[in-house]
Amino acid sequence: MGKITRESLMSLEAYHKARPEMRQQAMxxxxxRSVHLGEHIVLIFENELLMRYQIQEMLRVEKVFEEEGILExxxxxxxxxxxxxxxxxxxxxxYINEADRKIALSKLVGVEHRIFVQxxxxxxxxxxxxxxxxxxxxxxxxxxxxxRFELNEEMKKSLKSGAQLMVGCDHKEYPMHVDTLPDATxxxxxxxxx
Numbered sequence: 008m009g010k011i012t013r014e015s016l017m018s019l020e021a022y023h024k025a026r027p028e029m030r031q032q033a034m035x036x037x038x039x040r041s042v043h044l045g046e047h048i049v050l051i052f053e054n055e056l057l058m059r060y061q062i063q064e065m066l067r068v069e070k071v072f073e074e075e076g077i078l079e080x081x082x083x084x085x086x087x088x089x090x091x092x093x094x095x096x097x098x099x100x101x102y103i104n105e106a107d108r109k110i111a112l113s114k115l116v117g118v119e120h121r122i123f124v125q126x127x128x129x130x131x132x133x134x135x136x137x138x139x140x141x142x143x144x145x146x147x148x149x150x151x152x153x154x155r156f157e158l159n160e161e162m163k164k165s166l167k168s169g170a171q172l173m174v175g176c177d178h179k180e181y182p183m184h185v186d187t188l189p190d191a192t193x194x195x196x197x198x199x200x201x
Contacts, residue, residue, distance in 0.1 A: 010085075
């Protein structure tokens, strides 16, 4: 898997020139790698390209060109790049109406621990959530969580051989799953595995 290093990032000037094409690639990947669980939860399965784009964008917006600031952005977003044995995802809980969102976040406490992937014919793999910092309390969950799904060798082999991947949530307030991923989505996720 691609590792994002200081040397692998573009200067602000080089990124300015490359940005339109990189943005187009990142948006296409984001669409392909997004899995909607019903109306209100979306999982964006991150990869090296998406995180590289995120870091370059943060450096551009904040006009960061000093070594320390660049390394801070790599440290913040680098861990979301899959390392060959897992999928990593940003989970967003989306409600247009703020009052509805507030109620939902209070009902969905712990939802980040009830998100799973399941390789066809094998056991569910539940997300390891928010390894960097706790984002929930006992009275509400956050609207954004960072998830990691660790796969064993058999699961990886099955996926590479054409097995389907179910993605779901079994929280009592939000039972929802997607049985069959689109071919492009599954192929993109399988490309994360070594």
